[in-house]
Amino acid sequence: MDKRTYAILGTGALGGFYGAKLQKSGLEVHYLLKSDYQQVRENGLIIQSKDGDFTLPQVNAYNDVNKMPQCDVVIISLKTTQNQLLPDLLPPIVKNNGVVLVLQNGMDIEPEIAKIVDNVNIIGGLCFLCSNKVAPGHIHHLDYGQISLGAYASNYQSTGITKQMEEIASDFEKAGISIELLEDLLLARWKKLVWNIPYNGLSVILDGRTDELMTDIHTHQLVESLMREVVVGAKSTGRIIPESFIETMLDYTLKMKPYRTSMKIDFDEKRPLEVEAIFGNPLRKAELAGVNLQQIRCLYQQLKFLDMRNRS
Ligand SMILES: NC(=O)C1=CN([C@@H]2O[C@H](COP(=O)(O)OP(=O)(O)OC[C@H]3O[C@@H](n4cnc5c(N)ncnc54)[C@H](OP(=O)(O)O)[C@@H]3O)[C@@H](O)[C@H]2O)C=CC1
Numbered sequence: 288m289d290k291r292t293y294a295i296l297g298t299g300a301l302g303g304f305y306g307a308k309l310q311k312s313g314l315e316v317h318y319l320l321k322s323d324y325q326q327v328r329e330n331g332l333i334i335q336s337k338d339g340d341f342t343l344p345q346v347n348a349y350n351d352v353n354k355m356p357q358c359d360v361v362i363i364s365l366k367t368t369q370n371q372l373l374p375d376l377l378p379p380i381v382k383n384n385g386v387v388l389v390l391q392n393g394m395d396i397e398p399e400i401a402k403i404v405d406n407v408n409i410i411g412g413l414c415f416l417c418s419n420k421v422a423p424g425h426i427h428h429l430d431y432g433q434i435s436l437g438a439y440a441s442n443y444q445s446t447g448i449t450k451q452m453e454e455i456a457s458d459f460e461k462a463g464i465s466i467e468l469l470e471d472l473l474l475a476r477w478k479k480l481v482w483n484i485p486y487n488g489l490s491v492i493l494d495g496r497t498d499e500l501m502t503d504i505h506t507h508q509l510v511e512s513l514m515r516e517v518v519v520g521a522k523s524t525g526r527i528i529p530e531s532f533i534e535t536m537l538d539y540t541l542k543m544k545p546y547r548t549s550m551k552i553d554f555d556e557k558r559p560l561e562v563e564a565i566f567g568n569p570l571r572k573a574e575l576a577g578v579n580l581q582q583i584r585c586l587y588q589q590l591k592f593l594d595m596r597n598r599s
Pocket residue numbers: 296297298299300301302319320321322323364365366367369372390391392414415416417418419420549561
């Protein structure tokens with residue numbers, strides 16, 4: 288096959304970074320933008336990265352999906368708070384039998400995509416990336432970058448490794464992004480939440496960076512106890528996360544450069560928070576299985592209040 292073409296639905300901290308890396312490796316990439324459209328169309332993208340800075344003076348920039356070509360792989364890199372737009376944004380650019388690659392944090396996004404487009408391969412990707420958009424078309428990649436990929440099948444049945452996953456992994460690896468292929472997407476989503484639920488939630492509620500949450504004994508204990516509750520949530524849906532994974536996530540965060548989580552950045556910028564995808568959906572999933580995740584519910588309720596007050 289010819290080289291695969293990529294569309295980036297939401298050219299921000301994550302989509303801008305991965306899209307630019309794919310383009311730099313020689314692939315054709317088409318970027319959907321909103322407020323940065325004019326700037327990026329005229330000046331391209333600037334990537335400031337711990338792995339080496341680079342600029343792409345010319346990119347295929349759009350502010351309307353109807354002007355974009357259909358692409359082999361459509362990467363969803365909007366904030367989940369904008370996913371209500373997907374019924375309009377996705378169908379025009381997805382190829383029959385193409386791939387929709389969901390690189391967003393949270394749970395239960397893929398079933399929503401499956402309702403919007405059929406005859407596509409839906410793949411979820413969990414990104415271990417620390418990246419911020421610091422100005423229009425200017426992305427600052429601070430740390431990490433690895434993606435774990437899993438294919439979606441109805442009700443998150445485990446699928447094995449698909450041909451499309453291997454092809455995407457090959458494109459990303461050529462672009463310098465390391466990829467892990469997984470057989471069970473639901474397990475991968477729960478594992479990512481072991482990080483996102485405590486740190487994203489507490490960073491907003493307690494107004495703290497990751498290093499601050501780790502050095503104080505009380506917040507360190509709180510983080511750990513929330514991680515354990517995510518493990519209980521995973522178990523309620525038949526997914527087992529080993530005890531050692533909690534240690535790995537604590538260690539990963541200790542070694543991370545002091546980081547303002549993406550949810551904290553959204554809060555500080557008075558943007559909507561991804562509360563439903565990261566907290567509401569896993570809570571409801573566990574509830575359906577008869578399990579009440581009390582500590583996570585407590586975070587959810589506080590975040591809903593803070594989010595509403597912050598934007599009113
Ligand atoms: N940043 C990171 O390091 C990580 C992020 N994630 C996840 O990735 C996802 C994306 O996050 P992130 O990249 O940080 O978020 P950003 O806010 O940086 O990027 C989202 C982009 O989508 C654009 N957008 C919004 N609405 C539209 C629209 N209607 N048409 C076109 N573009 C639009 C925004 O443009 P505008 O600014 O003009 O509104 C923005 O540039 C989230 O689910 C997040 O949790 C996961 C791991 C790490």
